[in-house]
Amino acid sequence: MEGAKSMETVSQWEEEVKESKYFKDLVQLPATKKISPSPKAGRVSHRCEKSGDTQNLWLNLSDGFIGGGRRFFDGSGGSNGALDHFAEEEAKGNFYPLVVKLGTITPEGADVYSYARDEDAMVKDPLLAQHLEHWGIDVMKMEKTDKTLAEMQVDLNLNYDWSRICESGDKPLERLRAPGLVGLKNLGQSCYMNSSLQLLLALPEVKNHYMDADFQMRRSAPAEVQNDLVSQVAKLVNGLNGPRYAPPLREGADEEDPKLVMAPQMFRTLIGRGHVEFATSRQQDAAEFVQYFLEQLARAERGAGSRVSGPTTAMFDFAVEERLQESSGSKRVKYMKVRQNMLGIPVKLEDAENLEEVLAYRAAKEKDGQDAKKLKTEGAEEPKAVIQLASCLSRLGAVEEVQFRGGGACKTTRLATMPRYLIVQLQRYYVDEKWCPAKLDCKARWEMIVLRERTHGA
Template sequence: MAAPMSLELLKNLPSPRVPHGGEKVYKDECVFCFENLESKDGLYICMNTYLGFCKDHVLPHFKSTTNPLYLQMKVIKTKKPKEEVEKLEKPTRLAIGVEGGFDVEDENLYDIQEINTLVVLPDRAEFPLPNPELPAEIQASIAGIIAADSASRQEDVAAWDGDQKFISKHSENLKQLDNGVKVPTSGWKCSRCDLKDNLWLNLTDGTILCGRRYFDGSGGNNHALDYYKETGFPLAVKLGTITPNGADVYSYDEDAMVDDPHLAKHISHFGINMLMMEKTDKTMTELEIDLNTRVWEWDAMQEAGSKLKPLYGPGYTGLKNLGNSCYMNSVLQVLFTIPDFVQRYANQVEALFNAAPPDATGDFNVQMAKFGHAILSGNIPKHQLLITEIVLKMKG
């Protein structure tokens, strides 16, 4: 039961910090376990350090810091009706957490109710929010914490924004041969094979060649890449993606998709009027999005059509795959089958937690112990599995 406290007494407490742009606010999960905003008691965010804790781990933090003010944040999610979900727009950008990109949290699939409370420790006095009578400094800190992107979301967006490009070093002074080549506006074909799609125009001499062969045998025959190795001509534009707004440009020398500010001039050298072009082929970003949203791989992993009994309990906790983290997930699962590793990081959790530095978010021992205990104990509720997409068995 929360102890009573008057608003007047709040004025005698130390003022909290007010987060400004770019500061990390750890409001995704507890520093020492995987309790999160959807847990029964949500998370307690220290209004001085911006570290988040579950109900069990917040008191030790208070005792070590004597910071009395915490913002308790809790979320209740209710799945939206199927017809509402079907109306959602598909991703148009290979990025996470930005407009047009993938939604890490699947927020569009749920109606979300947020419950925020100011909590004062050690008595656990509670002040439901919003409350206009709170001191101005406390209100400013609360508003800043609620508005800030969580630390993990900042990292996800930075790591996954596949649309970030740089200007090619070859763009400014690209050498173009006066060889009389004029390229038609349609009807293209690879100069070395019969492929008529996934074609790239070399911006040095106007040669049209097919793109790379994908892992499944589709795509091209690698002729554009082979041509670069033979000639050293660095830039190519993907035919079919040219529009008045730009196109896909690849730098073989820099091994990356790049921006070419002089693209209109470079393609006009071969008789192509950029303003008259229409998109007829998928961009590389669209192709990658297709790969990341295809259903058949997921169906294959789940053995669609088969009757399987899900496993759950100690040693059977899964890990969430962010799209390209399945290899790391499998390595971690294997590591925690090694007895010495289990003894070091899963069987000595309390000792490692007690030796934690003030900010344990980046401490290897603490975070590895947190992880090991979670996947081996079986204490993670089914609805809070560390992983929902990929479950790797650790036994049998």
Template sequence: MSTTPNDRVVETAAKSLDDDDVVLEMIRACAHKNQCYSCGEDESVVDEKIVNDECAYTFASPFVLSRGEKEQQCRGIFVNMKTRRAVSRKYLRLDSRKTNRQGLYLERRFRKVFDDVKIEEEEKEEKRKSTPITKLGVGIHGGFEEEDFAKPKYTVAKDERIVVYDCERDVILAGMKVDFEKDRQTEEARNDDASSKLPTVVFECAKTISKKEGYDAKKDVMASWEDVPNVSKYSENLVQVKSEGKTRISPDPKTWKCFETGETTNLWLNLSDGVIGSGRRHFDGSGGNGSALRHYQSEKTKGNEYPLVVKLGTITPDGADVYSYAADEDDAVTDPKLAEHLKFWGIDIMSQVKTEQTMNEIQIDKNRTFEFDAITEHGKDLREVSGEGLIGLRNLGNSCYVNSVVQVMKECANVRKVFADEKQKEHVFETGNSGGAKAIENDPLAQTVKLFSSLTSSEYARTSEELSDETQKKQDLRGLAEGLAPRMFKRLIGEGHAEFSTARQQDAREFFEHCLEKFDKWQKDGVRESRFFANEHAGGVALSSISSEFQFETLARTVCGSSHKAKFEVGSHTVLDMCVPREKAVKIETTKEELETAASKRQKKEGEEDAPAPLEVPFATCLETFTQESIIEDYYSPAIQGKTFATRKTFLKTCPNVLALCVNRYYVGDDWRPTKMDCVVNVPERLNIESMRVDEKKDVDAYELLPEDVDMDANAAANAAPAANEITADDAIVAQLVAMGFSENGSKRAAIATSNASAEVAMEWVFAHSEDPDFNDPPVTTMDLSKDVDKTNSVSVEAISQLESMGFSSAASRTALRVSGNSNSVEAACEWLFANMDNIDDACAKAERELEEKEQAGGDASSTNDTTTNEIIDGKGEYELFGVVSHMGSNTACGHYVAHVKKNNQWILFNDEKVAVSESPPLGLGYLYFFRRL
């Protein structure tokens, strides 16, 4: 029996692993067997993407622990020189097996080398104290303090080897150290460095992997919270007119005053006609009287478009605060010709000195004195903690919304059961597609399991000794470059989504619901593909879907004002929305001192007024708004076959295991923009919502039902409920939008246009269409896509038409609709199409094959014999608070999120990487609250 060169090398290696010639022969043989290509010279034969600094299965990085024998427990990683993906030692065998016994890897072990850490930290602390806050952000230059982002400087010592790995025996047979900084062609290198004799193709491949910029090297910068103003379209051709007697503005600030009230602060100069007016009043009562806006509106009625105003006192050579009152902008803007426009009024921008706070500075001060300090417990020496469930997450740049939601969701029992169980994790990894780490990197189920299992284990926790030793703590001895960074998870959870796929800040509530939708899908796919360990056993218990823990039903009762007959509608939700009635806000007097922090008790600036006392809206009042009756005008009643009024009231029909409650502090201002109320809503730690539950006898049985099908004459039919294949506005969605200040017709239009998806989706439509000329006109009903179906493939013909209008082929559209499991879900189909855009033909062919196989097996695209349960769970409505996601900033599209989680009867603050015991959890300033049933 003949033996291969590789077999002979393995036999020889057992005798002389220290022999460089033997190691070289082993590497050559392994490279020949595995066809290792040089990704530096032949890009056509390999995937351009290289992941060289994070294991696909774990959060292991090239960095090793920095002391003693623990160096042998290296967290270094091994980069597969065929797939160019990294794995930890623990999953080296699995990666090799999944890549056809690949045996050639680049081992990477890094070590941080610190120098004079204590001196450096003292210098940084002094510098930090002396640096004024000028930017609305955390961890950015000029932003709020965040110790976690003030990392000590260090150099990186690298140790890299090309190793030969035997998958069968799970051993590293040999390795050769390589230094990619040296010139291997010199005479000295050829004589003294055995790696200079490595095959060029192997060396160049390893060098390219080593030199490739990794995830960490890309400098995931913590983004600013600020909204970046757009350039005003009115700037280029701005009309400027000098009125009689007004040719210039006085350079003396003492002479500036509002033309209407005589106020001398918060003044805005209209760049078109030179009128000085007062700015708008803030929600807390501070600010101006709005005369500048009224002047613009007055001129608008005369046919004059004078939209741009600049805040006096903020003008410097670097710019100024500029605002556009134009309806199609109505926002802070940038004026590229500001110097020219100011010069028209005799103002030399180069000689101006700032005397007033900019709008950004005003917001910074508000955050410093109230919201930011209270939520992050700024100024307090919080005790850091670490352990199972106490692992922080790195901010990838506006990813705090991801971190905060994940930190709370990991506390839910079903999330842990599905995504954090150790046996489940290993089985998910084992059943992944071929390709090893390369496949796992793009496997959403695997990456979700990776994230939650890491957060709930102690693998990445600091020891008590490390936490107590300040020097060690600053050196981050966990072996990670910068902490756990959920990059792969964030990419996959946002893939195909217009917002979550970007680096912009997002609404944590919307992301939470997006997570539930994705988790259910990934879990369902995993169960169908037998990727969960429980399904390997006959009669195994089915896994409940993640969303089922949060789902509850509401019952909306609409009572005709004339006949007193009622109709009832059941709705399914995962978040209980609580509106905050602005008119109920009162100033806090007795608790003001309790809310102040050391940072807010700073020495006031000269002339600075006391910050207004924070406002409070009682939580009981918010509960009342949910169940109180609302009036529906112009209601068509089938009982009287005519128009009348109706009352509407919503009850809880069921109570979930985990109650997610959203305190909606956002309202639509006079400018149609979402605005945040700076107020306290003291949500209790114990909550009983049984009073909100429907009483079947009193609330349902006591009413006679409104008729559904009645004979009507032609005139009545014209005003009656539309035919079954038409969409009418959901009364519940309309009521919520009307309560926020939108017109009834506009709200109905939004509900119909979004197919009654939800109030949040309808609100997005309103923001995009509020300036449409027909926005407030009576709505026109639209066809329900689900009624017109292609019988052959059970998909909506109208949905296919919509997708075709977006540029997709008919065949791809039909496949996407079938794969989505909903024949008329254009949104779900779009998400699938965009996710597979790079190779749409192959993706469609594969999907069709899978669909055909399922149909032949007696299933279809949307249901299988082995699936998750998604029943509505009901129980007693008594809860205890265990998690809070809080938001700081003017609206949910900017700002910063943190989470507070209650563990072992104490509250823990999760502020990205920082995990510490909370002394004063800001339960009155939260955005999302999570309760578990008692």
């Protein structure tokens, strides 16, 4: 029963896996070596050919290379040997995209991953048995000896020690201070500004443009430094990513040293000057601030000449193409392109994966009678709508019926170009049945995407 329950849990987490487009014409080099089907009892025969690791190993189906799985952002995971090998071979002009996880091979299949840039995901290889036979592995004789990625994902979500990132109980977090880990002081309702700056000013290109260790950028300001946006951005970039606000922690220090807190007061005064909203101490919209900041920075960089090594804001620019086709008559088509630096993604309640549960609760709450009393007695909380990112993106690209030149038309939207960094805005505001502005309280299913990437050991 326990095993059946475990398999049921895994199946709930498994994503739809598609066939790789590369399995039919997969290149397989001459088998100058044979891969041992599985490690013998008590001995380890499989090792990463780069690091020597013996865990989380992947066999490249094209050239027989055995490498470790991905290394994650926090240093955990594998040695990254398999992915590094693929990149090295690709640089030489060799395309060896498919790898299989050793230890998951059975007569029923195995974990297969594609490193191809247009796939980069778990895939199916209908010719897997044939591809493995090339390297001396008979799938009919194989037994599972390692966890699949789906099982690893379940373990991570069920057993992850969240106290490592959340301070609770008697387990205080370890205090860290280092360049790149510096925060900004809240100046009173300035979280919208601080969070935006922390994101933008940590980008490698921004640091490359504005790191000013010798103060030359600030000393060369054409006016007073406090009135020069380029100088103020350089000050923030150096403070967040340099050593000034990140010296070693004092032994025995219990409180944060106020002298080591970076307060962006001068920047806030300058960026808000002349703006009816950002000049105040009220809470503002982060998306509006980002767009206003990028607009002001682009203008300041144009006047800075050689002081800045490149146009920073161009990294976020992209083109959105709208296609309109008349629904009747001549069915003429019109294309329009608009330059943007932020992609607005519609978030709708009807896209919730638990829509029936949410609507049932709301209906019971509004209904006079036993259902509403039962909810109140049980203290049941309203379930929060859970909306997948994929649903939001599908809505963005879906065909929309609109009015055009006095008649109906079909409108489709797509990205004509892609920026280096795509800034996404969740559009959760809508007009309710009383024609009043409201905000959809929902939970975006994006943290699950992060966890899936983390457990993709390939």
